[in-house]
Amino acid sequence: MKATWNGTTIAQSDDTVVVEGNHYFPASSLDQALLRPSDTTSVCPWKGTASYYSLEVDGKLNPDAVWYYPAPKDAAKEITDRVAFWHGVEVSA
Numbered sequence: 686m687k688a689t690w691n692g693t694t695i696a697q698s699d700d701t702v703v704v705e706g707n708h709y710f711p712a713s714s715l716d717q718a719l720l721r722p723s724d725t726t727s728v729c730p731w732k733g734t735a736s737y738y739s740l741e742v743d744g745k746l747n748p749d750a751v752w753y754y755p756a757p758k759d760a761a762k763e764i765t766d767r768v769a770f771w772h773g774v775e776v777s778a
């Protein structure tokens with residue numbers, strides 16, 4: 686699977702976990718140079734508290750386009766050390 690935004694590959698891996706229709710990529714597959722810190726968080730009742738990164742590609746910012754669970758609840762342990770995407774990031778095979 687490959688995640689792209691603004692014509693740039695953000696992450697690529699043969700090892701994704703699908704939860705609620707979202708592919709969670711290993712954090713190690715992310716291009717760290719494209720990530721920008723974000724203070725945004727959200728809460729899922731069964732996964733826990735999510736944190737976010739923004740993406741910056743060719744000077745364009747995509748706020749909070751990457752999310753992850755730093756300490757997922759037991760029901761979501763399979764997404765530990767994984768990230769997912771939205772806000773226009775395309776995930777394809």
